[in-house]
Amino acid sequence: MTIDRIYKLLKEKEGIRLEFKVARLALPENLFDSVCSMLNREGGDILLGVTDKGEVVGVDPLHIDKVITDLVNLSNNPQKINPPFIVFPRKYLIGDHWIIHIQLPVSSQVHKTLQTIYDRSNEGDFKINDAQQIAEVFNRKRTHYTENTVYPALYFEHFKPELFPKIRNLIRSNNANHPWLALDDTRLLETAGLWRRDFHSGEEGYTQAAALLLGKDEVIRQILPHYKIDALVRIDDTNRYDDRLYIQTNLIDAYEQLMGFVEKHLPDKFYLQADQRISLRTAIFREVVANIIVHREYTNAHPCTFVIGKDNVETENANNPHGQGIIDPNRFTPFPKNPVIAKFFIELGRVDELGSGVLNVTRLSKQYAGRRKAKFIEGNTFKMVIPVLANASDGIIEGVSEGLNEGVSDGVNKGVTMFKEPPVAYLTGNANIPIVTEVVNRLLDDGVNDGEVDGVTIATRMEIIQIMVIVLDKEGLKTIEISKKLQKSMATVERHIKRAKALNLLKFQGSPKSGGYYVTEYFENRLIKND
Structure with a gap:
C-alpha cells in the first residue's frame, strides 16, 4: 500500500469496499462488524481516524501503537472473530494527523464476530439471522473457493514434518512476535484456516489448501494428480x-x-x-x-x-x-x-x-x-x-557507450564524462549508471592527482566504467569473460583492471582457477553516498 493510494481512498465515498471510522483513543466498538462483513463479502479497506464524510481527524499519537496492538490481538482471538483472521494494520501521517489503514481480502471462509455473521452492502454492515441467508453465504464461499474442500481422510501424519520448522523460521524472520509462533503445529494449522468444518455437508478435517501447502508428495499426487x-x-x-x-x-x-x-x-x-x-x-x-x-x-x-x-x-x-x-x-x-x-x-x-x-x-x-x-x-x-534481457551485459555496454559519448561536457578538466538523459539501453535500468560514472571519474581524478594511476583518456575512462558496470551486473567474472563482454583484448582489460584495483574499486576473490572479480565495499559505499 502506498501513500498515494491512501490519498485516493480518502477522496472516495464509503461503499461496499470502503469504510471510515473515528478512533481517537481506542478501537471503535463496531469495528469487527465491518471486518467480518468485508471478509464475508468482497474484502475492502478500513481507515481509522476518519469521519463518515472522509474528514481526517486522526488517532491520538500517544494511543496509536496500543490501538494497533489491540487490533492485531483481537483479530487472532476466536472469541472476537471466528475463525480468526490476523490483520496487519499500517499507520500513515496525513498532514498533522495519524490514521490507521486495514486492508482486508475476501476470505474463502465464513467469519463470525461474537457468534454473529455479518454481510456487507453499500449501506454498511448488517447481521444475518435468517437460515436461508446464512446458507447462501456458505454456498457462495463453497462454490468459489475450492481450496476449502474438506478431506476427512487427510490426517496430520500426511504432512511433511520437516516443513514445520521451516515455516516457523520464515514466520520468525518476517515477524519475531507473530502470534502463530506460540502455537503448537496442529493449533497453528487450525488458526491458519487449514482445518475447517463444512456446514453444508457436515464433514470436518484438513482442506485442499492444507494438502497443497504441507502435504507429502505422494499425498498431493493422489488428491490432485494433474497438479504440476x-x-x-x-x-x-x-x-x-x-x-x-x-x-x-x-x-x-x-x-x-x-x-x-x-x-x-x-x-x-x-x-x-x-x-x-x-x-x-x-x-x-x-x-x-x-x-x-x-x-x-x-x-x-x-x-x-x-x-x-x-x-x-x-x-x-x-x-x-x-x-x-x-x-x-x-x-x-x-x-x-x-x-x-x-x-x-x-x-x-x-x-x-x-x-x-x-x-x-x-x-x-x-x-x-x-x-x-x-x-x-x-x-x-x-x-x-x-x-527480461537475454544478455544483460552486452546491452549495458551499449548503453554506457551511448551515454558517455553523448554526455561529454565541453571544458571539463581531464575529460570528466557526465550523462545526459539515460538511453533506453541502460539495462541496470535507472540512475545507477550515471552514479557509477560520477564515482569512477572522481576516483580516477583523485588517483591521477595522488600518483596512484597514470593519466587516462576519455576512451579509457569509458572502458573502465563499462568494466565496473559489467561486474556490478554479474559479480565473479574472470578476465576472459569481461574481455568478451567488453569486446576488448585481454591485455587491455587486464590494464584497466589493474587501475581499478589500485583505486580499490575491484577485488579478486577465490582461487586462480575458480575465482573472479567483485566490487569492493569501498566502491559500494561511494555509490550509496552519491545516490
Whole structure:
C-alpha cells in the first residue's frame, strides 16, 4: 500500500469496499462488524481516524501503537472473530494527523464476530439471522473457493514434518512476535484456516489448501494428480527447450525450486533502493512466482507453465477469473483466488500484501528491462508477460557507450564524462549508471592527482566504467569473460583492471582457477553516498 493510494481512498465515498471510522483513543466498538462483513463479502479497506464524510481527524499519537496492538490481538482471538483472521494494520501521517489503514481480502471462509455473521452492502454492515441467508453465504464461499474442500481422510501424519520448522523460521524472520509462533503445529494449522468444518455437508478435517501447502508428495499426487508446474528455458531451442524443471511438490518447496530456476537462468541487476543494494531479479520474480502459486485454480487440470524466453518470461495458469482482459495496474481491484493460501504466504513473508505483486512488478520491470511493460491478462487462464534481457551485459555496454559519448561536457578538466538523459539501453535500468560514472571519474581524478594511476583518456575512462558496470551486473567474472563482454583484448582489460584495483574499486576473490572479480565495499559505499 502506498501513500498515494491512501490519498485516493480518502477522496472516495464509503461503499461496499470502503469504510471510515473515528478512533481517537481506542478501537471503535463496531469495528469487527465491518471486518467480518468485508471478509464475508468482497474484502475492502478500513481507515481509522476518519469521519463518515472522509474528514481526517486522526488517532491520538500517544494511543496509536496500543490501538494497533489491540487490533492485531483481537483479530487472532476466536472469541472476537471466528475463525480468526490476523490483520496487519499500517499507520500513515496525513498532514498533522495519524490514521490507521486495514486492508482486508475476501476470505474463502465464513467469519463470525461474537457468534454473529455479518454481510456487507453499500449501506454498511448488517447481521444475518435468517437460515436461508446464512446458507447462501456458505454456498457462495463453497462454490468459489475450492481450496476449502474438506478431506476427512487427510490426517496430520500426511504432512511433511520437516516443513514445520521451516515455516516457523520464515514466520520468525518476517515477524519475531507473530502470534502463530506460540502455537503448537496442529493449533497453528487450525488458526491458519487449514482445518475447517463444512456446514453444508457436515464433514470436518484438513482442506485442499492444507494438502497443497504441507502435504507429502505422494499425498498431493493422489488428491490432485494433474497438479504440476512446468518451467522451461526456450532461448536457443525454441521448439523444445534448453532446460526444464518439473515441479510436483508442496507449495512451500515449489516456491523455492522455481526461484532457484529463475536464479540459474536469468541475469541479476544492481539497483539502489533508498540506501540499500537490492536484487531486481529477486524483487520481481518473488512476486511472479508467488502469484502463480497462490492464485491458481488447482481443481483445473490446465498445467502451470513458466517459460523463460530471449526477451520475456511468460507464465500461464488455470484461473477462476474475476474479470477479463489486460489488467491496468492503476485501476485494478485485487481479488485473491485462494485467500487461505495467499494469507499463509503473507505470514511467511513471501507476499507483501494483497495487490502488491502487480504494482511491484510493474514498477521494478522498468528498472530491470527498460521501457517495455509487464502485462497481466485475466481470463480462464491468467497470463503474465515479464520483460527480461537475454544478455544483460552486452546491452549495458551499449548503453554506457551511448551515454558517455553523448554526455561529454565541453571544458571539463581531464575529460570528466557526465550523462545526459539515460538511453533506453541502460539495462541496470535507472540512475545507477550515471552514479557509477560520477564515482569512477572522481576516483580516477583523485588517483591521477595522488600518483596512484597514470593519466587516462576519455576512451579509457569509458572502458573502465563499462568494466565496473559489467561486474556490478554479474559479480565473479574472470578476465576472459569481461574481455568478451567488453569486446576488448585481454591485455587491455587486464590494464584497466589493474587501475581499478589500485583505486580499490575491484577485488579478486577465490582461487586462480575458480575465482573472479567483485566490487569492493569501498566502491559500494561511494555509490550509496552519491545516490
